[in-house]
Amino acid sequence: MQIIPLRQNDRIQLKKPHPCGGNIFLILRVGSDVRIKCETCGRDMTLDRLKLEKSIRRTLNSSSIDT
Numbered sequence: 001m002q003i004i005p006l007r008q009n010d011r012i013q014l015k016k017p018h019p020c021g022g023n024i025f026l027i028l029r030v031g032s033d034v035r036i037k038c039e040t041c042g043r044d045m046t047l048d049r050l051k052l053e054k055s056i057r058r059t060l061n062s063s064s065i066d067t
């Protein structure tokens with residue numbers, strides 16, 4: 001299983017879209033829980049980190065990507 005590094009201000013795409021239809025989220029805070037904000041409607045929510053990692057399709061880092 002791939003380990004996904006979660007960093008503040010990263011964008012992630014989730015497998016399951018938000019009810020508003022968007023599936024791109026911005027990471028606001030990372031801890032045992034992760035707070036993310038929907039880029040489409042601007043709502044934020046807090047998710048369990050493990051649960052979130054499983055529902056990430058991919059990360060959309062604008063900064064450098066470590067290989």
Ligand SMILES: [Zn+2]
Pocket residue numbers: 018019020021022038039040041042043
């Ligand atoms: Zn939304």
